Amino acid sequence: MALHDAPAETRHRWRVGTEAHNEVLDFLIEEAWILDDGRYAAWLEMLGEEIEYFMPTRSTVYRNDGLGFSENMGHYDETRKSLELRVRRLLESTSAWTEAPPSRTRRLVTNVQVWDGDAPDEYLARSACLLLRNRIDNPTFDMLSTSRRDTVRRSGDSFVLIKRRIEIDQATLGTPNLSMFF
Amino acid sequence: MAISGLEVTSEPTLRDGTTLGDLINEDQREVSLRVLADPELYRLELERIFGRCWIAVAHESELPEPGSFVVRSIGEDSVVVTRSEDGDINVLLNVCTHRGMPLCRVGRGNAKRLRCPYHGWAFNTDGRFLAAPFEKQMYGPDMDKVALSLKTARAEVYAGIVFACWDQSAPPLVDYLGDIAWYLDIMFSRTDAGLEVVGEPQRFIIGANWKAASEQWAGDGYHAMTLHHSLTDLGLADYSKGSWAINVSTMGHNLRCTDNPKKFWGANTDGLSLEEKLRTLPPPGTTPEMLDEVMRHLSEPQLQILTDTPPSVGQIFPNLFVWNSPGLSADGTISAITRIHTMFPRGHDKMELVSWALVERDAPEDVKRKARQTSVLMTGISGFIEQDDAETWPAIQRSANGTQGQKLTMKYIAVLGEQRPEGWPDGATVYDGFSRDDPQWNWWLRYRELMTTGPAASEAW
Structure with a gap:
């Protein structure tokens, strides 16, 4: 399956407005607000223990050579433990200068599609996410346009995220450092 | 002959009459912030630095x-x-x-x-x-x-x-590499199959003059205690005793050799044989199975340095950053950071950083995975260490853009002077002690030397 493809057509897709679509959409909207608000401890609560969180690097290639994503090199290549460590840095250290003072971020999550997952309580989702980042008194924004492919699993009356692949639309990123989550 | 308004003489002179000698004050060991923000100087650097160096x-x-x-x-x-x-x-x-x-x-x-x-x-x-x-x-x-x-x-x-x-x-x-080549062997040429790049490099734009990064890479051990204090806060490093190293400096290149790996591994290797030391402190990124190869690839003096005070980070003039050190992975076990960055100037106030992660080609997949995840966690665009480096350079650039800021200088007044450990094996200048400004100042002296000779002149070599 090519990386940008939707999951296989044999999977059931939950149309916009159906119950599962609404529930997953609600989860993604809640997550975006939590991250925009900088409530990182609450964000960790939304992640499964086994989460794989990967944002591959990429190169510009011709159409016949695919999409140019690395299989194994990332801007982020994270486990639950490393994400916890990243959150601890932001919350516990006064010397995490990338976020001191904090960036102002806005995650615009849209074009959400939802499919059945591999297990009965899992769903696949993909979404477009535009992350706007503003630092200090700079009037302009760093814009990070991505598509995200998620696997979520039911947990209580909501979900946990157990897999996220973030495909960024830039080969050369226009922001000097990544301290924010997608 | 004029290049972008600059006379090709022994001393570059900007349109307002300022010379490079006015901007790099060798007596005071100070460099004007204007060197980070001057488009005329930048055009000349493209000819005289990037047009001539490796x-x-x-x-x-x-x-x-x-x-x-x-x-x-x-x-x-x-x-x-x-x-x-x-x-x-x-x-x-x-x-x-x-x-x-x-x-x-x-x-x-x-x-x-x-x-x-x-x-x-x-x-x-x-x-x-x-x-x-x-x-x-x-x-x-x-x-x-x-x-x-x-x-x-x-x-x-x-x-x-x-x-x-x-x-x-x-x-x-x-x-061109001179005595530094010997240390690059220790860092990067240790096994039969050698290192391989992991996937595509990270590439990103930093809104700052290329020299803001480069002069730091040339041996700034001093900033770690403050800028990188988050690592101490998280228990990932301990900078409380300052930054001690043996800095090896030649022709503008610099490598920091430290005994940090011993601290990482909590190892006391006193009295051990060379081979026993090597098995106690394996080169970051290698596996025990590779150590026979390491013994074969490196000379005895190289193995001595590798097991006592290995080169960990440094810079090849003018713009290559090299890194090979142990690194704590997120699960608390010891892994490795093997990384090289180069940066391409994109105008006088912007650079593109290209950052590769490297692993031993013959290492098992789980060793490679942990090493690349540790590299990403600690270094590069999202790394704990280098996130914050990239926060400083655009901020300094803004200072350098100010008319009053341009009149200030960067200070390199902390002089250690050559401190050569007994029996140190090569001909570079060696600074053993609390890391001061010596290697970074040497970077500026090399920069000035190349900038004050014409494009095809051989005297700088």
């Missing part, structure tokens, strides 16, 4: 087979780095000799030839002109094809890193 452009593992190519830069010039049919590595200006159109519009790929999308002129992967469409009708039978070859830089590989140089009068790469 510049890292790729790792040889990025070019696995004939026809492999990657597109990189030297200064602001786009270059195609190719592996041609004969297996050689070539560095070609990515500009068609016909009308100036770039030949390659992608970042990497594999091609038998490079064909210009504009009029179709085609070149071999070693840069030789091959053919043009309707060649006879356009140019007749006597076309001078040799003269139409792509502009080609000298290309050489050391420790797996591909370097390129436009200056025919520059010394060979190994002489």
